[in-house]
Amino acid sequence: MLAAKSSSKEKPSTASKHEIKKEKNAGTSVNRHYNPLWHGLATHPASNIAATSSKTHSPRTAKTDSTDSHKSKALAQRSNCSRGKDSDKKIPTPFPVAVTKDGQSFFSQLIQSHPNRERVLAHENVHRLQFRSGAPLGSRNQLEADARLGAETILTGQSYTPQYSAPRGMLLAYGTEDWFPNLEQQGQEEQSALNTQGLTNPDNQTNLELQTSSDTNLNNESRARYDVSVSASGSGGTIQSNTTVVLDYEPNRRVSVVGPAIVRNNPEMGLGPSDQRPAYPYILSYSRTITYTDSNGRNATVEIDSQVHISDATAASVLAGVTPSYESLLSLQGDTGYMSVSISGSSSFNAYYATYAGTGNSLRILSDTAASGLGHWGGLSLINVSRTADFIDPQLTAGEQYGSLRAYLYSADAAELARQLAELEAQDSSWFDDLTNALGQIIGGALSSLFSGLDEIASAIESLWNELPPWTRGILTAVGKFAALMGGMAVVAGLIVVALKGAVAFGTVMLVLGALALAAGFVMSYAARLSEAWNSDNRWRLLLVPIIAVLDTLGISGVIEGATNESILTGESLNRTEEEQWEAGTTGVLQLVGIFFMARGLRGSGPRSQTVTPEVRGPMQDFHMLPRERLPVLPEGHGWSRQGPEWVISREPSAPEIPLEISIYSDGQGKINYNIRSGDRVLQSEAMSRPSGDNYQGGENRLAPEIRGTGQNNPFIQEGTGVLFEKGHGIDYVHRIEGPGVRSSNADIANFTPQARYWNSFLRNHLVRGISSRGGGYREMPIYESTPSLTVNETPIPSEFIFVETSPTGQVRAAWRIPNDPAITTRRMSQLPQYSIPESQIPSVMFTEAGQMRAPGTIIGPFGVINGKRGERETN
Helix, strand or coil, X not given: CEEEEECCCCCCCCCCHHHHHHHHHCXXXXXXXXXXXXXXXXXXXXXXXXXXXXXXXXXXXXCCCCCHHHHHHHHHHHHHHCCCCCXXXXXXXXXCCEEEECCEEEEEHHHHCCCCHHHHXXXXXXXXXXXXXXXXXXXXXXXXXXXXXXHHHHXXXXXXXXXXXXXXXXXXXXXXXXXXXXXXXXXXXXXXXHHHCCCCCCCCCCEEEEEEEEEEECCCEEEEEEEEEEEEEECCEEEEEEEEEEEEECCCCCEEEECCCCECCEHHHHCCCCEEEECCCEEEEEEEEEEEEECCCCEEEEEEEEEEEECHHHHHHHCCCCCCCHHHHHHXXXXXXXXXXXXXXXXXXXXXEEEEEEECCCHHHHHHHHHHHCCCCECCECCCCCCCCHXXXXXXXXXXXXXXXXXXXXXXXXXXXXHHHHHHHHHCCHHHHHHHHHHHHHHHHHHHHHHHHHHHHHHHHHHHHHHCCHHHHHHHHHHHHHHHHHHHHHHHHHHHHHHCCCCCCHHHHHHHHHHHHHHHHHHHHHHHHHHHHHCCCCHHHHHHHHHHHHHHHHCHHHHHHHHHCECCCCCCECCCCHHHHHHHHHHHHHHHHHXXXXXXXXXXXXXXXXXXXXXXXXXXXXHCCCCHHHCCCCCCCEEEEEECCEEEEEECCCCCCCCCEEEEEECCCCCEEEEEEECCEEEEEEEECCCCCCCCCCCCCCCCHHHCCCXXXXXXXXXXXXXXXXXXXXXXXXXXXXXXXXXXCCCCHHHEEEECHHHHHHHHHHHHHHHHHHCCEEEEEEECCCCCCEECCCCECCCEEEEEEECCCCCEEEEEEEECCCCCCCCCHHHHHHHECCHHHCCCCCECECCECCCCCCCCCCCCCCCCCCCCCCCC
């Protein structure tokens, strides 16, 4: 059951131009009598917007009217020059974007850069009408819901009549929820995380309750609150999590008693000197309680308590230009703050107890520091763990908290078990010696039995071999020797290919080794036949030695001598047994067959590769300008070749026909990004980052039209599990190329793959920002299973991503293999090195020469060289 409650509003979207013009004309000057964090827009008496007026209490209607703009301007000027009853009061905290009281609206400085400014203005328009409406009186929640509906109507260009009236003296605030997560989206993420952890027991209904609330007055006091309560169970365990974040503003708070942080279940830790100090008007509080159990008998309780204190001066500085969001709220750096964490619980053989108390000036710094501090043995923690306490993070869902806490306790139990075993061994090692001796006897007896058994097997094989006919033994001996020779050559060829990093094809190396083997065979045969002719009764046979040596190398001599049992040079008997004759003849045949296939390869008689024409979306002439280092990987059996000024794709004859699509985003001035797909699978996204300071133009939608659905209509929900994947950009939103006629990568479905939240929103986001600061680019290669799972809109879900940081010319700087696992809760860059891979594990680009595909192991011609190699896990 999901209950999402808000006493103010839902997240807004777009607005109408006429209404914005009307609000702009209503006044934008700063009133010096107001809080300096606010723009004193003491404007909009009720008659300012109303299209009709009456002395009776008939309902008022909100709509756009061009004649109102002149009236609005005059009233705004008059209001800003006078001191009315309300205009003498200070405006409350800047966290509400807007407040309306008694038909007048006031806006904070945040309205200037607010992403939904138009909707805010329309929302307050309806509130002003409510103060002069003749409709029934409404509660605060009814008035806010009425204003949301009215704003939607006004922004479509229609008129709206308020359904409720506001009592005089009530203050209606807008915008506190902007600092908190969108309730609908957060509810989806909570449910998805529970699905991922298997906490969806049908016999025990899952309960989620999300709520935001605010209370603001014109006495400079304001409070905004965000609550998340989740209770769920499954076959693996249970979780109950309650999280609260409160932003409190009391400008009259003067003095407080300040002491060290107090840990809830260990008050002694907080004992120490305290004194009276100036209090801070802003207090940002965060608390969380987690109750955890699992099927292995573990139970734990986590309690978190934290506050950040902010002065007026600091607030004015840190809030300047900040766009309201939950992340920016957690990252606000105040003057001082603290966090205390306690962990208690037990398993069947371990007791959990850990406490932490630390200081910092933002909730983000405090939570990150606490997570690291509780992840190490000694000092801060009495739990020996090798995992960071990520469940402290205010942004983690209850399901993610469950997964993080489970891993944390598993780590603690593993360390405790190792400690107990070591302690037991130290107390009495005799049992260990007895165990060692017993294992030695068991292993010794097993080895003795094994070798005895091997002797018996060898004897049985020898007996069976001797029972075979001579011709069979001869053929098998020849085949075995030939196979051993070829196997040895293959091993040497493989080592050469590895040593040359794939610069030469395996088949080419085998050809060279085969030629060397033939040359060595000719020299050895020539020497042997020369000695045989010299010792014969006819020295004239020396003239035949070169010819006989050639026949020996080709295998013809072996076939003839095996059949006749006489030397082909002297005619003398060779005195070979029947088995030896069959061995010589078979060896000759195998030589002839091997030379035949080598000759075929040297002639280049293999089929030529075929040219593939991909579907191109964008200026292909710009793609041809890319250096070879920036070309994308292709499906197996496909490679790039340069034909004149163009890059061309070639396909091996044995490779299946696969559709390819290249989407190119270029400004025609040298800036080129691209995506390449095969069917519905993205092969690679390649982008060059914008340099620091080169800001993009805002306003463009971040998503392609096909995947803008939310809630139950979200297309990236995993089919069958309900797990939510994020809509991940291949080319990041901020690195899109802009300009007249440039294709938008943000609006292109080819630029999106289903991505796990920890990667898309956190690690990848931080990594891309770092690449921008260093200058360069990046490429992302999704890796798919042979039968990947699908989203509800049948988009294949990659099992992992290979992400590569490149230099401005496309050279590899670093690479990572990222699991696309929604159950992972890692969100810190300190965890990224565990995913690092060497350059040799990056799928390499295949190239072809002269129209021939030089794939590993393919013998086509003697002079072809493959540039690059396939990666170990390259797929299509």
